[in-house]
Amino acid sequence: MISQLWYRLLRTARIPVEGVLVEVAPGFKSKVGKALAELNFKGEYHLIEPNASALEHSLGEYQRILPRARIYGHKKCLHEIRIGNDIPAQFDGLLANHALDDMVLAMGTPRTEVETFFSMDSGPERIARTRELWKAISKKDLGNYIDKTVEKIVSFLLKSNPQLTILSHYEGKTLTEHGIHEPNEVGSYVAQKLQSI
Numbered sequence: 001m002i003s004q005l006w007y008r009l010l011r012t013a014r015i016p017v018e019g020v021l022v023e024v025a026p027g028f029k030s031k032v033g034k035a036l037a038e039l040n041f042k043g044e045y046h047l048i049e050p051n052a053s054a055l056e057h058s059l060g061e062y063q064r065i066l067p068r069a070r071i072y073g074h075k076k077c078l079h080e081i082r083i084g085n086d087i088p089a090q091f092d093g094l095l096a097n098h099a100l101d102d103m104v105l106a107m108g109t110p111r112t113e114v115e116t117f118f119s120m121d122s123g124p125e126r127i128a129r130t131r132e133l134w135k136a137i138s139k140k141d142l143g144n145y146i147d148k149t150v151e152k153i154v155s156f157l158l159k160s161n162p163q164l165t166i167l168s169h170y171e172g173k174t175l176t177e178h179g180i181h182e183p184n185e186v187g188s189y190v191a192q193k194l195q196s197i
Contacts, residue, residue, distance in 0.1 A: 002097065002170075006035035013164050019092035020044040022162070024078050025099035026058040027051075027118070032095050033062045042068035046087045050077045050106065051118035077106065079152040083160050093164040094157070100149070100169050101187035107152075108137055108145035127178050134182040146186065150193050167194065 015021070017040055023032050026047055036045075045062065049055040052075055059073045074086050083089055106114050117133060120126040137145070157165060169187040176184065 003031045003034035003038075006032050006097065006168075007038050009166060010035055010039060013093075013166075015039065015041075015164065016043065016092055017041050018043045020046075020088055020090075021093045021095060022046045022048065022087055022091055024048045024094070024096040024167075025050075025054075025102055026062075026097070027054045027099075027102075028057050029097065030058065030061045030065065031097045033058075033065050036069075037065040040068070041066055043092075044070045044072070044088070046072045046074060046091075048074045048076060048078055048081055048087075050075060050080075051115060053119040078103070078156055081156070083156075087160075089160075091160070091162055093166070094160070094162040095165075096167045098169060098172065098187070100167060100190040101183035103153075104142075104145050104149045104186050104190060105133060105137075105183070107149050108141055109133060127174070127180070130175065130183065131178070131180050134180065142186070146190060146193075150190060150197070153194060154197055167191065 020043055021036075021041075023045070026032065026049055045066065047055065047058050047062065049058060055073050055075050059071060062069070062071045074081060076086070081087060102118070106118075109117070113133070117126075117129055120129065153167070169191040171184050175181070
């Protein structure tokens with residue numbers, strides 16, 4: 001289970017249980033939160049999620065599973081966050097579970113379409129819409145969106161300089177089973193570019 005992998009990563013990294021953490025794009029999943037619950041996290045937790053429905057869901061879920069933590073929600077994209085204002089100028093970790101492909105998609109999709117798409121939880125409608133959105137992006141535009149996403153993440157990291165950064169990407173089995181390969185390929189490519197930087 002992914003939350004168990006997160007638990008092992010965060011335990012090995014000795015994440016301070018009373019520290020300050022920032023998670024990007026939790027969506028409707030609480031994999032990182034479940035890991036932190038096992039670690040009895042009771043610090044300050046900031047959720048950056050541009051979609052209102054996903055943010056509302058995550059806030060409720062994280063407040064339930066991390067009752068001793070102080071949870072803050074920010075309805076913004078990563079590059080819209082004001083460091084030192086929205087979130088503390090210094091924090092212990094920047095975390096994201098399988099968000100890189102979504103960040104690229106959001107970079108090149110009109111905001112209204114992004115809002116509708118990211119409001120969907122898993123299911124056949126979301127799978128069909130995932131296929132449509134990725135097929136609509138030309139190779140040239142996709143390259144631009146990837147570059148812009150990497151640039152925004154690097155810029156954020158340089159400004160915030162967290163002690164620990166874990167931006168995970170792994171193959172989404174549901175998408176692969178439905179013959180949708182672009183998100184997995186793009187997420188892996190962005191992860192590799194970030195690693196090289």
